[in-house]
Structure formats: structure tokens, C-alpha cells
Amino acid sequence: DGYCVSLYMPTIKLGAETQQNPIRFKNLMREAEEQLIKSGLRAQDARDLLQPAQEIDNYEFWQHQSDGLAIFISKNVFSYYCLPLNFAELVVVNDRFHLKPLLSLLTGDGQFYILALSQNQVRLFQGTRYSVNEIELENVPQNLAEALKYDTADKQLQFHTGTPQGGGGDRAAIFHGHGAGNDEEKDNILQYFRQVNEGLQELLKNQQAPLVLAGVEYLFSIYKEANTYPHLLDEGVTGNPEELKPEELHSLAWKIVQPEFEQAQQTAVERYQELAGTGQTSNNINEIVPMAYYKLIDTLFVAVGVQQWGYFTPDENQVELHQQKEIGDEDLMDFAAIHTLLNGGTVYAVEPEAVPDNTLLAAVFRY
Known part of the structure; x- marks a missing residue:
């Protein structure tokens, strides 16, 4: 109950190298099972939860791929998407789905x-x-x-x-x-x-x-x-x-x-730089996560392909960061991005070098 598995992997579309697809998939599914067990699920229950995804693992499926595959599994959900994004390999088990790798499809990159x-x-x-x-x-x-x-x-x-x-x-x-x-x-x-x-x-x-x-x-x-x-x-x-x-x-x-999108992103970068030092911007994840939760972020730049594990406790307004993923952790960059989007802010999911200040997160606050 409450376990959500998000799996991302790059896929090969043509040629003999497509045989790498099922090998990579099996390794990630094994990792997903291990994470579920570490999170408290019995081994058989973990295998049962993942079973719908196991059923797509056949020759025909791997011959019809795009650049990347995203799979979402929970007690009541099983969805997969073949997408034109070259994902890094990633498995996240949490109480909600991990969506940051998809943000370039949904945000300032082009809706x-x-x-x-x-x-x-x-x-x-x-x-x-x-x-x-x-x-x-x-x-x-x-x-x-x-x-x-x-x-x-x-x-x-x-x-x-x-x-x-x-x-x-x-x-x-x-x-x-x-x-x-x-x-x-x-x-x-x-x-x-x-x-x-x-x-x-x-x-x-x-x-x-x-x-x-x-x-x-x-x-x-x-x-x-x-x-x-x-x-x-x-x-x-x-x-x-x-x-x-x-x-x-x-x-x-x-x-x-x-x-228009390229100009909008450049304008957002310039606005961040103009407001730097006024208290209306931050590149500190300890500040940004609560501000995203409390609907106070206007614009957020977030680096794709990297994670910052930890958790946020709203009652105490406290952010806890960890070097490695621990049980109960989530990617706080994903947390900040999703809350910013849900609350009407703009998110630019970009390569790390495109984030202002050469950091992983940068935000402009609403006031």
C-alpha cells in the first residue's frame, strides 16, 4: 500500500544493440525489487507489485522503442511511455511517482x-x-x-x-x-x-x-x-x-x-541575475524546498539527471539532506519542481550547466 515505483532507462531503437534494452531493464527491475524490500515490503509482495512490468519484457516490445522508456508502477497504476528523451538509468521507490526526468516535456521547454x-x-x-x-x-x-x-x-x-x-x-x-x-x-x-x-x-x-x-x-x-x-x-x-x-x-x-521559449528562458535567467542579492532569489535547497511547498516560487531552474536525496518536514519547516538515498528519502529537487508547477510557477528543467550560479537549483520568489 502506498509504494510507487518510477523507472527510467535509455533505449536503443535500431540494430543489434537493441539486445541491450532487456538486459538493462532486468537490472533495473532487480534494483526496484531490492528497494521495495528495503522499504518494508515482503519479497513476494514486491515481485507481485512489479509483475505487470515484467509482462512487457518480450522481443516485440524492445523492437519498437524511442530514445527512452519511463515506467510507473503502484498498486493501482501501471503505465509506460516510450519517449524521445535519452534518460539516465534511475529507479525511485517512494510514496509518489518521481517526475523530474519528464519535466522538459511539460514545462518551459515547450507547452x-x-x-x-x-x-x-x-x-x-x-x-x-x-x-x-x-x-x-x-x-x-x-x-x-x-x-x-x-x-x-x-x-x-x-x-x-x-x-x-x-x-x-x-x-x-x-x-x-x-x-x-x-x-x-x-x-x-x-x-x-x-x-x-x-x-x-x-x-x-x-x-x-x-x-x-x-x-x-x-x-x-x-x-x-x-x-x-x-x-x-x-x-x-x-x-x-x-x-x-x-x-x-x-x-x-x-x-x-x-x-519564444528560448527567449522566455533567457529573460528568466536575466531576471534572476538582476534580483540576486535582494532576498528574492536563492540557490540554497534548504530555502527553496519550503518556499516551493508554501507556494512562494515564481520561477525555478532545476538540473536534470541529478538528484538530491532527503526529506522535508512541513510541521517543523525542516529540510534534511543525505549524501546517499536512505529509506523514506525523495529527490528534493523533484519535490521543489512539482510543488512549483502545481502552484502555478514556471519550471525550467535544464542541463546542470544551464542553471544560474552553476548550482543544481535556483529560484526567483514571488515576493
């Missing part, structure tokens, strides 16, 4: 949104540097006709977007409607986009991730007039998004947001 707008549909995607997933939308009109409650047949309204023209470009949207001038048509689209924007407000509330529009260029300025989300980017993916697969939208949008 963003893509809003694909066309006459026939509205789609919202959440992306990271490596992945894209469509988000199910509620309280958002699915198309122009629904938004305006038009009977398109009676109104003889046509709304063409992304019509090819010579030179491979997209022609500006063209509208045909009986008795409607351009101003009226624009007003209709603006009304449509205001409903879309309003429907997205609850979903995007308190978010800081960039939002990229995808659609014919004519629509961008109209949507920007309706938009109230403060992190909408000026540049968008031009063309008819109905003709693009999610993976294609993701690739085009990432090219737009990548410089």
Missing part, C-alpha cells in the same frame, strides 16, 4: 496551444516540443453556421477559405451572401470568433502557454480583435488547417514557438 480555425470546424491542440494532443472543446461553436444559427441553404451563404491560387499561396477568404456587404460579413465572423474566444476562457484561464492560430491569413486580424487571451502570438500557421494532420500543424507551430 503551447494551437487553435485551428476554419469555416467547418474549430479545433484546439495542446503541444509540447515532442507531442501534440487534441483537446475536447465544450461551450465552443463548432463552425460559423452554428455560431450564427444560420440555415446556410436558405441564406445561400458560402464561406471559402484556403482556396489555392497561382504560386502555391492561399487566397484571402471570400464570402458570398445575398444582401450582405463586406462589413456585415466581417461582423459575422467577428461574432463567431468572440464566441470561440469566450468558450476558451475557462480552459485557458491562468495559463501562460503561447497560443498559435492556424487558418487562412485573412482571419488572423479578425480573431485578434475578438481575442482576450494575453499569450496569443502574432505569427500563425497560414493555410486551411482542415488540410493538415495534427502532426503537420504541430511541426509548423513548433517553428513559431521555439524562439
Whole structure:
């Protein structure tokens, strides 16, 4: 009860060297069993807990890998993820899952949104540097006709977007409607986009991730007039998004947001350096861990690939550090990062040399 096993390992995708994958896996599973037993679990119970993971260990599984494998096991959870991250080997047994190796997928390294707008549909995607997933939308009109409650047949309204023209470009949207001038048509689209924007407000509330529009260029300025989300980017993916697969939208949008993320991280580093010595920054884990727990960290830089074992006692506001992992310990860098994220802060999971002050942790406090 309460044991959570997190296992990370690098994997080899092709060639004869893929045979190293099951060998590495077996060694880490043995280490996981030993850690469970040291933590107080009987040997047979430890083996039973790990059994679901043992069942994936077959030839076919190891032939379909990415750069790294993450496995999470508890009494009620068994999940594994083949990911484009070259993990260092790591096994952590604790009362919660160890997530720091995944943070570059989830944090300042690249979470963003893509809003694909066309006459026939509205789609919202959440992306990271490596992945894209469509988000199910509620309280958002699915198309122009629904938004305006038009009977398109009676109104003889046509709304063409992304019509090819010579030179491979997209022609500006063209509208045909009986008795409607351009101003009226624009007003209709603006009304449509205001409903879309309003429907997205609850979903995007308190978010800081960039939002990229995808659609014919004519629509961008109209949507920007309706938009109230403060992190909408000026540049968008031009063309008819109905003709693009999610993976294609993701690739085009990432090219737009990548410089934003690089600039945001550089700006955060400069802010840390400007505030150094004012009491609003720290690179001391004994200070940072409690501040993360009490929701007081605005920005945290944390080194990936290294751990600082120990534990935090909230009642006594005390941090205990250990050179080697002891029973009951957790990675306090992981602790600080997860609490910062859960409390609305920004986390940059970076290589150790990219942490300000050449330390493993560096934080900017909220005040």
C-alpha cells in the first residue's frame, strides 16, 4: 500500500544493440525489487507489485522503442511511455511517482496551444516540443453556421477559405451572401470568433502557454480583435488547417514557438541575475524546498539527471539532506519542481550547466 515505483532507462531503437534494452531493464527491475524490500515490503509482495512490468519484457516490445522508456508502477497504476528523451538509468521507490526526468516535456521547454480555425470546424491542440494532443472543446461553436444559427441553404451563404491560387499561396477568404456587404460579413465572423474566444476562457484561464492560430491569413486580424487571451502570438500557421494532420500543424507551430521559449528562458535567467542579492532569489535547497511547498516560487531552474536525496518536514519547516538515498528519502529537487508547477510557477528543467550560479537549483520568489 502506498509504494510507487518510477523507472527510467535509455533505449536503443535500431540494430543489434537493441539486445541491450532487456538486459538493462532486468537490472533495473532487480534494483526496484531490492528497494521495495528495503522499504518494508515482503519479497513476494514486491515481485507481485512489479509483475505487470515484467509482462512487457518480450522481443516485440524492445523492437519498437524511442530514445527512452519511463515506467510507473503502484498498486493501482501501471503505465509506460516510450519517449524521445535519452534518460539516465534511475529507479525511485517512494510514496509518489518521481517526475523530474519528464519535466522538459511539460514545462518551459515547450507547452503551447494551437487553435485551428476554419469555416467547418474549430479545433484546439495542446503541444509540447515532442507531442501534440487534441483537446475536447465544450461551450465552443463548432463552425460559423452554428455560431450564427444560420440555415446556410436558405441564406445561400458560402464561406471559402484556403482556396489555392497561382504560386502555391492561399487566397484571402471570400464570402458570398445575398444582401450582405463586406462589413456585415466581417461582423459575422467577428461574432463567431468572440464566441470561440469566450468558450476558451475557462480552459485557458491562468495559463501562460503561447497560443498559435492556424487558418487562412485573412482571419488572423479578425480573431485578434475578438481575442482576450494575453499569450496569443502574432505569427500563425497560414493555410486551411482542415488540410493538415495534427502532426503537420504541430511541426509548423513548433517553428513559431521555439524562439519564444528560448527567449522566455533567457529573460528568466536575466531576471534572476538582476534580483540576486535582494532576498528574492536563492540557490540554497534548504530555502527553496519550503518556499516551493508554501507556494512562494515564481520561477525555478532545476538540473536534470541529478538528484538530491532527503526529506522535508512541513510541521517543523525542516529540510534534511543525505549524501546517499536512505529509506523514506525523495529527490528534493523533484519535490521543489512539482510543488512549483502545481502552484502555478514556471519550471525550467535544464542541463546542470544551464542553471544560474552553476548550482543544481535556483529560484526567483514571488515576493
